[in-house]
Amino acid sequence: MIDLHFTPSPNSLKIKIALEELGLPYKVIRYDLYKGDHLAPAYRAVNPNVKLPGIVDHDPQDGGEPFSVFESGAILQYLAEKTGKLLPENWRERSQAIQWLTWQVAGVGPMMGQAGHFLRYAPPGDHAYSTQRYVNESKRLVQVLDNRLKRNAYLAGSTYSIADIAAWPVVQIFSPYVGIDLEPFPNARRWLGTIAQRPAVQASLNSPDMGPGRHYDAQPKLNEEEWSNTFGERMFNAVRED
Numbered sequence: 001m002i003d004l005h006f007t008p009s010p011n012s013l014k015i016k017i018a019l020e021e022l023g024l025p026y027k028v029i030r031y032d033l034y035k036g037d038h039l040a041p042a043y044r045a046v047n048p049n050v051k052l053p054g055i056v057d058h059d060p061q062d063g064g065e066p067f068s069v070f071e072s073g074a075i076l077q078y079l080a081e082k083t084g085k086l087l088p089e090n091w092r093e094r095s096q097a098i099q100w101l102t103w104q105v106a107g108v109g110p111m112m113g114q115a116g117h118f119l120r121y122a123p124p125g126d127h128a129y130s131t132q133r134y135v136n137e138s139k140r141l142v143q144v145l146d147n148r149l150k151r152n153a154y155l156a157g158s159t160y161s162i163a164d165i166a167a168w169p170v171v172q173i174f175s176p177y178v179g180i181d182l183e184p185f186p187n188a189r190r191w192l193g194t195i196a197q198r199p200a201v202q203a204s205l206n207s208p209d210m211g212p213g214r215h216y217d218a219q220p221k222l223n224e225e226e227w228s229n230t231f232g233e234r235m236f237n238a239v240r241e242d
Helices: 010-021 071-083 091-120 128-151 162-177 188-195 201-207 224-230 233-240
Strands: 001-004 025-032 054-057 067-070
Touching: 001 010, 010 071, 010 162, 010 201, 054 071, 054 162, 067 071, 071 091, 071 162, 091 128, 091 162, 128 162, 162 188, 188 201, 224 233
Parallel strands: 001 025
Antiparallel strands: 001 054, 054 067
């Protein structure tokens, strides 16, 4: 059994999709970020960065004590190595999968996430430069994605892998939030549509774990405590208390 510490976000969705693809038994432990569930000391033992997702593997490869993994890219690689699946056997494609996985967690996720922050959460003020900076970089990265998929079915090449699982939820969910029109990117649209039809993706998207909540609001209105739990002092203090 794997515990999946989860909030309905693209990063958490990546892991749910992977677990469904791999057929691994897992239990979802859902967190409300606005309420500060993730700031509890018990979760800090799972993820010292107090972000979601995190996993605890109760059946690690060495047969020892339960093993925690944090950061979505590291979790995907851990699960792929645990099962021998979702990473190509061919060394060239395997390297490509790791490269594109790294591209997603280092580029697409942070850029679209920051664009989304300034568009959805930023307090009143002039954020035009910041917003445009992150939206433009997000569009550039979608062009990079489209270029790659012009010549390849998937990011690693011919094989569906953890690189696709990492990138799909972020591009699929964040593009409309940050105002990226995908019409000029036919290869990315083809790839998004193909992956959306996979049974594991459908099962994940339609799961009650992805149920409604304020996370889906175009511009969530946070009170002072909720802001502190997600972007402010309580979030900072959670790691100072270690």
